Amino acid sequence: MARLRYADAISSALREEMLADDRVFIAGEEVGQYLGTLGVTSGFLKEFGPMRVVDTPISEVGILGLGIGSAMAGLRPVCEMMRMDFAMVAYDQVINHAAKIRYMFGGQFKVPMVIRGPSGVGRQLSAQHSQSLEVLFAHVPGLKVVVPATPADMKGLLKTAMRDDNPVIVMEALRLYFEKPDVLDAILPGLSEVPDDPDFTVPFGQANVLRVGTDVTLIGYSTMTIQCLKAANILAQEGISAEVVDLRTLLPLDMATPIASIKKTHRAVVVQEQWGLYGCAAEISAQIAERAFHDLDAPVQRVTGAFVPMPYARNLENISFPSEHDIVIAAKRTLGR
Amino acid sequence: MAKKPTLDLTKYVRFYEQMVYIREFEELIGKEWNNAAAHGMGGYMHLYSGEEAIAVGLIGGMDLSAGDCFIGHYRDHGYALAAGSDPGEVMAEICGKATGCSKGKGGSMHICDAARGFYGGYGIVGGNVPIALGLGWALKYRNQKNVCACFFGDGSMNQGAFHETLNMAQLYKVPVIFALENNGYAMGTSIERSHANQNLRSRVDSFAMRSVTINGQDIFEVHEQMSQIIQEMKEDPHPVFVEFKTYRYHGHGAADTPVTQSTYRTRDEVARAKEEKDPIKFAQAKLIDAGVLTNEMIADIQARAYASAEAAMKFSDESPYPDPSELIKDVYA
Ligand SMILES: Cc1ncc(C[n+]2csc(CCOP(=O)(O)OP(=O)(O)O)c2C)c(N)n1
Ligand SMILES: [Mg+2]
Numbered sequence: 001m002a003r004l005r006y007a008d009a010i011s012s013a014l015r016e017e018m019l020a021d022d023r024v025f026i027a028g029e030e031v032g033q034y035l036g037t038l039g040v041t042s043g044f045l046k047e048f049g050p051m052r053v054v055d056t057p058i059s060e061v062g063i064l065g066l067g068i069g070s071a072m073a074g075l076r077p078v079c080e081m082m083r084m085d086f087a088m089v090a091y092d093q094v095i096n097h098a099a100k101i102r103y104m105f106g107g108q109f110k111v112p113m114v115i116r117g118p119s120g121v122g123r124q125l126s127a128q129h130s131q132s133l134e135v136l137f138a139h140v141p142g143l144k145v146v147v148p149a150t151p152a153d154m155k156g157l158l159k160t161a162m163r164d165d166n167p168v169i170v171m172e173a174l175r176l177y178f179e180k181p182d183v184l185d186a187i188l189p190g191l192s193e194v195p196d197d198p199d200f201t202v203p204f205g206q207a208n209v210l211r212v213g214t215d216v217t218l219i220g221y222s223t224m225t226i227q228c229l230k231a232a233n234i235l236a237q238e239g240i241s242a243e244v245v246d247l248r249t250l251l252p253l254d255m256a257t258p259i260a261s262i263k264k265t266h267r268a269v270v271v272q273e274q275w276g277l278y279g280c281a282a283e284i285s286a287q288i289a290e291r292a293f294h295d296l297d298a299p300v301q302r303v304t305g306a307f308v309p310m311p312y313a314r315n316l317e318n319i320s321f322p323s324e325h326d327i328v329i330a331a332k333r334t335l336g337r
Numbered sequence: 338m339a340k341k342p343t344l345d346l347t348k349y350v351r352f353y354e355q356m357v358y359i360r361e362f363e364e365l366i367g368k369e370w371n372n373a374a375a376h377g378m379g380g381y382m383h384l385y386s387g388e389e390a391i392a393v394g395l396i397g398g399m400d401l402s403a404g405d406c407f408i409g410h411y412r413d414h415g416y417a418l419a420a421g422s423d424p425g426e427v428m429a430e431i432c433g434k435a436t437g438c439s440k441g442k443g444g445s446m447h448i449c450d451a452a453r454g455f456y457g458g459y460g461i462v463g464g465n466v467p468i469a470l471g472l473g474w475a476l477k478y479r480n481q482k483n484v485c486a487c488f489f490g491d492g493s494m495n496q497g498a499f500h501e502t503l504n505m506a507q508l509y510k511v512p513v514i515f516a517l518e519n520n521g522y523a524m525g526t527s528i529e530r531s532h533a534n535q536n537l538r539s540r541v542d543s544f545a546m547r548s549v550t551i552n553g554q555d556i557f558e559v560h561e562q563m564s565q566i567i568q569e570m571k572e573d574p575h576p577v578f579v580e581f582k583t584y585r586y587h588g589h590g591a592a593d594t595p596v597t598q599s600t601y602r603t604r605d606e607v608a609r610a611k612e613e614k615d616p617i618k619f620a621q622a623k624l625i626d627a628g629v630l631t632n633e634m635i636a637d638i639q640a641r642a643y644a645s646a647e648a649a650m651k652f653s654d655e656s657p658y659p660d661p662s663e664l665i666k667d668v669y670a
Contacts, residue, residue: 034524
């Protein structure tokens, strides 16, 4: 076991897969000579050369087109978006093209590519650089959407994404990138641990119970899984035993794990970093209502970000996305406390 | 171009002063970045030092009170100051304060000043360029004798949006100045490594658009040429592409440290640009030569500029953060 930061887990997954499969290449802005905007591809250009670590102009449409076409032709591209917000410039390539090609041509082609990059609220990056847009991708058949919360899942899911035969969107949480192993392990012992085995992967569609509890189920993904763990720690001090379920992937979505948990706790809180309206938490709540209505002792609670573009001012930013305290309040509400 | 009129040198002393004000403002932010959190600053922070003559000379050639307007990208503090926006309000925005020009909600990348025709700074590379088409269209639609300037960087020219926009602007003959601030780099990527055709001006030839290249370090050239062009655009609406050659002194943003900068440019290159291409030094020398600027005036301007930046920071520091109730306001009109 190594204790890694989330960013290190990304680097190590990318590097191992590039070593293992020479069809894999990375394309994006500042991935090579600049050593990566956030350093995850540091040293890659030197190690793998310019055909496999491709520095691109600021041309997201071109980057994704390069990925889709070369994937159809048998390569396994990893397209880095400097921030996932910038994928919106090339949304057409993802939604109207990458997601459709398999089906539209009756299974003749496949598009084994990864589109990855940092996502979500950061440090006062405001409206155009703070979004968690996974719902826009998770809405679309033909895509897969990965939302890792822990360094081990980051590594294991990214490796699975790179081996998958479909377009996979990997939403990397900017706020978790450089979180120190000590900080993570203080939230939950072992949270920063990543297996050394180069064949370690994490399968898609398997949610993970990160903390066992009996009174209420907290369901999160990405940054919100960490918030749920912090909330569970606070709840424990007040004598409330919370179970934390980390979804890991939104598409495919494993509902069996959260529902098994709810059958035990009879209460659920679903947490999502950004806008709740029509969001992932809404989908999960609906599925709980459909499949476990009679197991519930209280209405499912959603905790989501404020329905506003991200503000810049630090005090406003801080109240625009769910805190562990918001989750604690929602959990208590399911318990009538 | 018509015969050069004699220069109104007092105007250039004012421009010189504006450039010094912008420089001091940006340098103070750069210095205070060590204390960013205490001031409320965060995010990327893109500074304009080295490029001042473009905003000052071009915006100085527009008549904002009569309806001329402009739009920019995220390296936007200098545009607002050149337009005469209140430095305190700009600084307060950069620090996320309630008194900021965007009420603390936009931050450094999203300065605006509706009263002065500044339609804002935008953070998506190339995203502001299509909007300029619409701003220009509205001017033409209302038969206004006005122009719109659109500032963007060399990186924007590799976005599809740029090329769609220029084609339409020429097709509809909208009065937009597409003002390319070619500082040689898009973040850590040089022109050589990102443009197949490195003659950026020639990239717009295919749209049959009028274009010109201007030394963006020479306030006289920027202003004289742009004033002439603006006048012609007002008489006969049409778009113009202007390549300003310039240089950025600081890293791309605050995260682009000396270490990351060393992956794409040498300290020597930066030092040389500061020595040989500085727009302020250039203007200073010419104005001294012309006998309209003295060493005492220079010292006085420098002192006032510094005091203005400090006063802006003080105004910001004494301003409150936005009230939490602001969070949900202004989502809709
Ligand atoms: C669509 C998009 N892709 C990437 C980025 C990240 N980014 C912000 S500024 C920048 C460099 C832009 O350089 P340039 O246009 O030359 O302007 P300069 O910063 O040199 O003034 C990059 C890559 C972005 N903001 N938007
Ligand atoms: Mg540039």
